[in-house]
Amino acid sequence: MIKIIVDTMGGDNGSKATVEAIKNFLKNNDDVQVIAVGRKEELKELEGLCEIVDAPDVVPMTAGALDVLRMKNSSMMVALNLLKQGKGDGVISCGSTGGFLASATITLKMLPGVKRAALVTSFPMQTKGKYLTVCDCGANNENNPEELYQFAWMGQLYSKYVCNIEDPRVYLLSNGGEDEKGSPLVKETNKLFREKNFPNFQGNIEAREAVLDPKVDVVVCDGFNGNIFLKAVEGTAKYMSKLMKEAFLLNLSTKIGYLFAKKGVKGISKQMDYKSVGGALLLGVNGIVVKAHGNSDAYGFESAMKIVKRMAKANILEKIKEGIAQ
Amino acid sequence: MIKIIVDTMGGDNGSKATVEAIKNFLKNNDDVQVIAVGRKEELKELEGLCEIVDAPDVVPMTAGALDVLRMKNSSMMVALNLLKQGKGDGVISCGSTGGFLASATITLKMLPGVKRAALVTSFPMQTKGKYLTVCDCGANNENNPEELYQFAWMGQLYSKYVCNIEDPRVYLLSNGGEDEKGSPLVKETNKLFREKNFPNFQGNIEAREAVLDPKVDVVVCDGFNGNIFLKAVEGTAKYMSKLMKEAFLLNLSTKIGYLFAKKGVKGISKQMDYKSVGGALLLGVNGIVVKAHGNSDAYGFESAMKIVKRMAKANILEKIKEGIAQ
Numbered sequence: 001m002i003k004i005i006v007d008t009m010g011g012d013n014g015s016k017a018t019v020e021a022i023k024n025f026l027k028n029n030d031d032v033q034v035i036a037v038g039r040k041e042e043l044k045e046l047e048g049l050c051e052i053v054d055a056p057d058v059v060p061m062t063a064g065a066l067d068v069l070r071m072k073n074s075s076m077m078v079a080l081n082l083l084k085q086g087k088g089d090g091v092i093s094c095g096s097t098g099g100f101l102a103s104a105t106i107t108l109k110m111l112p113g114v115k116r117a118a119l120v121t122s123f124p125m126q127t128k129g130k131y132l133t134v135c136d137c138g139a140n141n142e143n144n145p146e147e148l149y150q151f152a153w154m155g156q157l158y159s160k161y162v163c164n165i166e167d168p169r170v171y172l173l174s175n176g177g178e179d180e181k182g183s184p185l186v187k188e189t190n191k192l193f194r195e196k197n198f199p200n201f202q203g204n205i206e207a208r209e210a211v212l213d214p215k216v217d218v219v220v221c222d223g224f225n226g227n228i229f230l231k232a233v234e235g236t237a238k239y240m241s242k243l244m245k246e247a248f249l250l251n252l253s254t255k256i257g258y259l260f261a262k263k264g265v266k267g268i269s270k271q272m273d274y275k276s277v278g279g280a281l282l283l284g285v286n287g288i289v290v291k292a293h294g295n296s297d298a299y300g301f302e303s304a305m306k307i308v309k310r311m312a313k314a315n316i317l318e319k320i321k322e323g324i325a326q
Numbered sequence: 327m328i329k330i331i332v333d334t335m336g337g338d339n340g341s342k343a344t345v346e347a348i349k350n351f352l353k354n355n356d357d358v359q360v361i362a363v364g365r366k367e368e369l370k371e372l373e374g375l376c377e378i379v380d381a382p383d384v385v386p387m388t389a390g391a392l393d394v395l396r397m398k399n400s401s402m403m404v405a406l407n408l409l410k411q412g413k414g415d416g417v418i419s420c421g422s423t424g425g426f427l428a429s430a431t432i433t434l435k436m437l438p439g440v441k442r443a444a445l446v447t448s449f450p451m452q453t454k455g456k457y458l459t460v461c462d463c464g465a466n467n468e469n470n471p472e473e474l475y476q477f478a479w480m481g482q483l484y485s486k487y488v489c490n491i492e493d494p495r496v497y498l499l500s501n502g503g504e505d506e507k508g509s510p511l512v513k514e515t516n517k518l519f520r521e522k523n524f525p526n527f528q529g530n531i532e533a534r535e536a537v538l539d540p541k542v543d544v545v546v547c548d549g550f551n552g553n554i555f556l557k558a559v560e561g562t563a564k565y566m567s568k569l570m571k572e573a574f575l576l577n578l579s580t581k582i583g584y585l586f587a588k589k590g591v592k593g594i595s596k597q598m599d600y601k602s603v604g605g606a607l608l609l610g611v612n613g614i615v616v617k618a619h620g621n622s623d624a625y626g627f628e629s630a631m632k633i634v635k636r637m638a639k640a641n642i643l644e645k646i647k648e649g650i651a652q
Contacts, residue, residue, distance in 0.1 A: 125565075138501060141509050175464060175553035183467050183550040207554045211561030224509040225554055227501035228533045232558035235537030239451075240566040240594065247590030257587025264573030264580035268566065 001033055002312045004305060005088040007079040008038035009058040010095025012295040015042040018094065021301035022046060032309055035088055037079040053078060059095045061294060065102030076100060080107045083287045090288030090308035092279070094296045101139060101282055101291060108287040111317060113324040116140055117284035118151045119223065119291070120158045121230070125214070131163035132210070133218045137230045137280060140223030145189040148172070148220055152198055153323035154283040155218040161314035162281070162307055167200055168217035173225055174204035185222065207232070244268065278303030281311065283320065288312055327359055328638045330631060331414040334364035335384040335401040336421025338621040341368040344420065347627035348372060358635055361414055363405040379404060385421045387620060391428030402426060406433045409613045416614030416634035418605070420622045427465060427608055427617060434613040437643060439650040442466055443610035444477045445549065445617070446484045447556070451540070457489035458536070459544045463556045463606065466549030471515040474498075474546055478524055479649035480609040481544040487640035488607070488633055493526055494543035499551055500530035511548065533558070567594065604629030607637065609646065614638055 008018040015038055022034055026049055034050040036043050043052050055075040059068050071077055076095050083091045084107055093100050105117050118136035125132045135155030136143065143151070152170050159168035172190055174182035179190050182204055193201045202215075207229055210219050221229065244265065248258040258265070278300050279292035288311045292304035334344040341364055348360055352375055360376040362369050369378050383400040385393070397403055402421050409417045410433055419426050431443050444462035451458045461481030462469065469477070478496050485494035498516055500508035505516050508530055519527045528541075533555055536545050547555065570591065574584040584591070604626050605618040614637045618630035 141501070141507075173554065175467070175550055175557075181467075186550075207557035208561035208564075211558060211565055224501055224512075225551065228499065228551055228555055229558050231501075231533035232537060232555050233562045235534035236559045236562035237566060238534075239537055240563060243594045244570065244591065247594055248587055250590035254587040254590035257583045257585070257590070259583070261574055261580040261583025261587060264576035264583070265570065268569045268573055 001031060002309055003033045003035060003088040004308045004312075005035045005079045005082050005091045006037060006305070007075045007091065007093035007095060007100075008036050008043060009055075009075040010061070010093060011292070011301075012061075012094075013297060015039070017296055017298045018301055019043060019045050020298035021296075021305060022050065024298060025302045025305045026050065029306075029309065035079075035082060037082065038075045053082065055079075059099055061096050063096045063099040065099055065106065068096070068099040068103040069106060077103065077107075080104055083289075084108055089312040090290065092290040092292055092301075092304055092308055094279075094292040094294055094301060094304075097291055097294065101289075104282060104287070104289045105285050108285045108289070110284055111286050111321055111324070113321070114284040115150060116143065116147045117282050118147075118154055119226075119280045120155055120283050121280035122158070122163055123233070125211075130214060131159070131165070132216060133159040133163060133168070134226050134230055135218065135220055135283070136223040137226040138223050139282065142224065143185070143222035145185065145192045148185075148189045148222065149192055149196065149198070150284070150324060152193070152201070152218070152220045154320060155220055156200070157314075157316060157319050157323065158281060158283065159218045161316060161319075162310055163217070165217050169200050169202050169215055170198065170218045170220060171202050171205040171210065171216055173207065173210060173219050173221035173229060176206060177204055177209070179203060189220075241268065278305075279307060281307055283316075286317070288316065327357060328635055329359045329361060329414040330634045330638075331361045331405045331408050331417045332363060332631070333401045333405040333417065333419035333421060334362050334369060335381075336387070336419060337618070337627075338387075338420075339623060341365070343622055343624045344627055345369060345371050346624035347622075347631060348376065350624060351628045351631045352376065355632075355635065361405075361408060363408065364401045379408065381405075385425055387422050389422045389425040391425055391432065394422070394425040394429040395432060403429065403433075406430055409615075410434055415638040416616065418616040418618055418627075418630055418634055420605075420618040420620055420627060420630075423617055423620065427615075430608060430613070430615045431611050434611045434615070436610055437612050437646055437650070439647065440610040441476060442469065442473045443608050444480055445552075445606045446481055446609050447606035448484070448489055449559070451537075456540060457485070457491070458542060459485040459489060459494070460552050460556055461544065461546055461609070462549040463552040464549050465608065468550065469511070469548035471511065471518045474511075474515045474548065475518055475522065475524070476610070476650060478519070478527070478544070478546045480646060481546055482526070483640075483642060483645050483649065484607060484609065485544045487642060487645075488636055489543070491543050495526050495528050495541055496524065496544045496546060497528050497531040497536065497542055499533065499536060499545050499547035499555060502532060503530055503535070505529060515546075570594065604631075605633060607633055609642075612643070614642065
């Protein structure tokens, strides 16, 4: 049976959101067990529902890797060490992103052959059920072609097993669609992909087309560019939603208009909200590691827990090893 | 008197859009003269209004720099050579972007001390009259800190004289707001900006905040990242507008809603449309060079002509030289 280790502390909404998420998740997933790690006194509602491991300390949101590694009794470190000891299949936290990703990498170590871990996420696009996956979306500041080649494997596996896309099409993020365009890194990487004949590699793609073209399943990029791409999309979507809200509040007529149009327009601001996916997956380390958003509510955290389950069911670590060995 | 040299050919809408733009522009700007370059027989409507220089050949949209340089009788090359000979203050074209930028750089040469030319554009944000300037947004594939330092000067001048922002605040595009975060290039560049005490430098900024924070006037980045940022914003804005349209077409009720809300929502898709600025400015070369969008209509092309006028009035080339010498 799949066992998910949950760091219940450290998010913006404290244990309240995570406890509710665990309760809902267990209700809907009777084939999964949970180990809840955190302040025992805050986890009383979970008694009898799942295993509870007491951890008195909470990692602050601003903590870096070294801070986390030093806090041996924090819920984050206790959870990571439980995974390292093989007590579960995956770990999830909504605490400090930098602290969690770095201490997870140091604690769990890399999978054999993997050069760098990558952060992978996806956002809902175009039609319901269709997701755009970005890999790496921010674990690294700098990468080389060999690392990007591995990211493509990892992104493709994510797209296949989290987004349920059968044969995901992979593109390299660039400043133009032609093979000979791009930064020096992209040019070299494109050559490597062509030489090694990466399965279903479709070539380079501009950021605009990556957003608009429904054919794009996976965008591969270094972590710095992935962060810029993802955050530009997020900021613009938020900005447009704000404009829309203001537009409907303009006067009495537009307010009436909203009442009539509500059914159509209400979902728009949720669209493209990559937070609805719940979290991002750190791929390449020796364990399933999901970073839920710091401001996750119960719904978001539950969505992120589902990622752990899917990844564990898909036996993702073995699949990454196989891909890397090819 | 300011004199603008116009390549009237090579855009998606041919000479029709540019001729109309010139007519409108001259009506509203009696302190500017125009030299219209193109097929004489297509410019008959401009007779008596401005100087006409015949150029029989048209550069195709796909032309690269070498193609353009070889087409001595093309309207693009004739226009560039007129500027080189000092026959005008600036040149504008809506033909092939790559071909125009590269042949402009080769023909006009760089301003003394400038390491690389940068493409600068801006898009309307937040409140009307507020613009976000991006420099370099795509002229380069790779840059070093010294080049980015010069881009900051050029971006700031653009923001001041095109966007009318008195003392523009400059940020470095990065994957976090802290000075010590970013790609190796960003980290080095941040250090250089701090050491040299760049006027009104505010530090690093994430793409999300660059879009959302009204304090940001100028975002400095290498051309590759600038392209990804700008195109991600453009794609997302377009995607959201499409969703909105579909939402209003959902059923009879939402259609009625649109009629009531029209006044508010109609302008949204125009917001963030960086095309409404008309074009991008190539800064750093020895001449004012504006690239209007390939699909410019008369209104867009006229907007782009205004950029040439403002830049000439501001004596931008001297100002860049002064900034670079500091």
